[in-house]
Amino acid sequence: MYSKENVIFFAQKYTSEIISAELLGVSHNEVYKINCDNPFILRITSANHRSKDEIIGEIDFLMFLGNNGVNVAITIPTLSNDMITEQDFENGKAFAVAFTIADGMQWEEQERVDRNYIEYIGRELGRIHRCSQKYIINNGNPRRQYDKNQHLIKAYDTFENYNSDLYKAYKQLMEKLRQLPKNKEYFGLTHGDFMFSNYTLTKDKKVIVYDFDECEYSWFISDIATFLYFHFISAEPSKTAIKIDGAEEVIVNFMLGYLTENSLPIEGLNQLDIFFKLREAVLLSSILEHEKSFGRWGELLIPVALNRLITNKLFVDIDVNLIIKRIECRLSNLSE
Secondary structure (H helix, E strand, O other): OOOHHHHHHHHOOOOOOEEEEEEEEEOOEEEEEEEEOOOEEEEEEEOOOOOHHHHHHHHHHHHHHHHOOOOEOOEEOOOOOOOOEEEEEOOEEEEEEEEOOOOOEOHHHHHHHOOOHHHHHHHHHHHHHHHHOOOOOOOOOOOOEHHHOHHHHHHHHHHHHHOHHHHHHHHHHHHHHHOOOOOOOOEEEEOOOOOHHHEEEOOOOOEEEOOOOOOEEEEHHHHHHHHHHHHHEOOOOOOEOOOHHHHHHHHHHHHHHHHOOOOOOHHHHHHHHHHHHHHHHHHHHHHHHOHHHHHHHHHHHHHHHHHHHHHOOOOOOOOHHHHHHHHHHHHHHHHO
């Protein structure tokens, strides 16, 4: 972790009057709430995790989304009007970026307030993907392709050393992905980690999205699968947190919101399980590398994720064709 002096050094680039710095989370980055007259979020990133060019690419995409009507936590410039600042410390170079604080409630609070919150989340992701199709890199700093994800790269060695059947299944999964179409309506710059901890919901039904650190070029269905995966998984990973009929209703409602903003062919839902498995491969690779960081939940996930990947077992046994028919029927009723 960075010292208090390091954090204050970066925070002073954005404000001259700091009351306190509150640590919010530590993963690949350290994230702080800087309490001052106008509080903001400060993210500190090691150069070992992201290059300056990668961060510039993230900021450029984020600014494009904000300028095109997507509800995102935008970046804040320094007092000298820089969007990113850097410094060499004893433990290496670090970069800092500041963001506005996202208004609203976390998803578990919203669930008790508004039963339609799933549609709102789908709508905002659809808006991101629609804008992504129009996004043109103008700074020469593109984000990574999906297969350059650090956890997927490390997974080859990690899985081979851990279980030969897992290694074989993983190679087959990655080969399936390489066969999928990459045309503009299916593939583009995605959020990369669209889960419940990376958005809030406001009283006026807006979804504010943040933490684009993992944004990457991938299939849009991957973001959808990530949302659904973490919505369905429970504190007990050997079970899903929702019954099959409930899962199907969640997907229908999410896609109804999504399709109001982006015309992704709904036949793409047939690929959901591939991307559920991709998310589990990312998690499994990370857990096996940093097992202590995930605690008991990670320990419980290992055997069930391992079994699903090796045996090609469905993450959740849903009837995708029925879901597609229900979506089409609901869309038809809405258009009448």
